[in-house]
Amino acid sequence: MGLISKLRYFISKPPKVLSVGHPILRIKSKDIPVSEVNSSKTKEVISQMKKVFQSPFAEIVGLSAPQIGHNLSIIAYQINSKAQEYVPTVGKKEVPLTFVINPKVTLLDDEKTFIPSYEACESIPQYNCVVSRSNNIRFEGFDVNGNKFEKHVSGYLARVIQHEFDHLQGILITDCMEKKSLRHNKYIDEYEMYISAGHKK
Numbered sequence: 423m424g425l426i427s428k429l430r431y432f433i434s435k436p437p438k439v440l441s442v443g444h445p446i447l448r449i450k451s452k453d454i455p456v457s458e459v460n461s462s463k464t465k466e467v468i469s470q471m472k473k474v475f476q477s478p479f480a481e482i483v484g485l486s487a488p489q490i491g492h493n494l495s496i497i498a499y500q501i502n503s504k505a506q507e508y509v510p511t512v513g514k515k516e517v518p519l520t521f522v523i524n525p526k527v528t529l530l531d532d533e534k535t536f537i538p539s540y541e542a543c544e545s546i547p548q549y550n551c552v553v554s555r556s557n558n559i560r561f562e563g564f565d566v567n568g569n570k571f572e573k574h575v576s577g578y579l580a581r582v583i584q585h586e587f588d589h590l591q592g593i594l595i596t597d598c599m600e601k602k603s604l605r606h607n608k609y610i611d612e613y614e615m616y617i618s619a620g621h622k623k
């Protein structure tokens with residue numbers, strides 16, 4: 423990304439993404455009353471979250487309102503071609519930036535069949551770790567116009583939604599990661615070489 427897009431990003435005054443240790447990341451987020459789905463407060467939080475997705479410094483696939491300091495039940499996700507380039511498991515389907523208010527997630531798979539995969543989080547910068555997730559979920563909530571929906575989601579997007587939904591419960595990936603799987607981004611190549619040289623995980 424060029425200097426212009428970085429400058430443009432700073433001028434938009436994006437909110438700070440809170441890091442692990444901030445108390446808001448540890449409390450349960452409040453559902454938004456249906457009458458307030460279209461309120462100016464809700465719209466403002468959504469517009470602040472939108473700015474974070476425009477960051478030229480990170481490839482963001484998901485975000486929750488508590489991460490920018492609001493304990494409200496709002497999550498957002500986006501899967502674009504850049505994310506597809508970085509994460510081989512993303513799949514071919516692009517997903518436009520989508521906001522969901524008061525999401526509810528029901529895991530449809532048995533815990534024994536959960537799929538382990540590395541995950542990162544904007545609130546735990548520079549690290550990633552293995553989290554096992556249900557490959558299929560039932561997902562419901564309200565869209566930005568206050569329309570209720572319910573659908574079945576699977577694969578990578580189901581993982582992203584579970585991650586963001588966890589944020590609304592005050593749960594971070596380090597709480598549910600596979601023991602000893604936490605690694606700093608600067609060691610990813612070293613780690614892959616260590617494993618491919620025949621060392622066990």
Ligand SMILES: [Zn+2]
Binds near residue numbers: 542543545589
């Ligand atoms: Zn996160």
